[in-house]
Amino acid sequence: MARTTRLSREDEMPNRVRDLRKQREMTLVELAEKIGMAHGHLAKIERGHRDLNQQWMERIGAALDVEPADLLHPRDGGLTEEERDLIRTYRAVPAALRAGFDALRESARPYMGTPEVVPLHPDESAEGEGDTIPNGARNAG
Structure with missing residues (x-):
């Protein structure tokens, strides 16, 4: 039987x-009351069973x-913690x-958009591949 890799909880959300x-140690009911939403509806938003609209x-x-964009998962355009920092x-x-x-x-x-790592120094190139500055970047600047 093939093994499957379980996604982290954050990736599933x-x-x-x-x-x-x-x-923030806030319960579902507390947040729902604070924003004027039924807690059942908020639970569905948290699980992705209802859309999270701009309002x-x-x-x-x-x-x-937090900023509204911070509510989005990074795969949907939200920022990672490093980007926020x-x-x-x-x-x-x-x-x-x-x-x-x-x-x-x-x-x-x-x-x-460069797919490869660009060495900062010629000695850092992999396996003697030499300079890996992408085409078009040499004359940039």
Whole structure:
């Protein structure tokens, strides 16, 4: 019999509402009351049996003190924890330091969508393959 790999609980969830609610030690009933929704309906949203529309995302996000987009699973366009941390850091630093983030972002643009790892130094190339800078990136900048 073939073995199947079980997905992690987070991968199984259709959105992050339940995880965020639990992180705040809030019950389903408490959150439902806070947003003016029947707890049964909220339970269905958490399990993916009802759609999480923009109106409810805004209300749930406000109740959980997160951005509405934070309720989405990363596979559906939501941010990973690392991405959220990067955004929080960017917003928290002085404007002069943001210029460094902006410069890094611009220097990385030629590599967006590049499937392979781009070595920073010729000695880092795999198995003597040499330089692996993608076509078009050499003349960028």
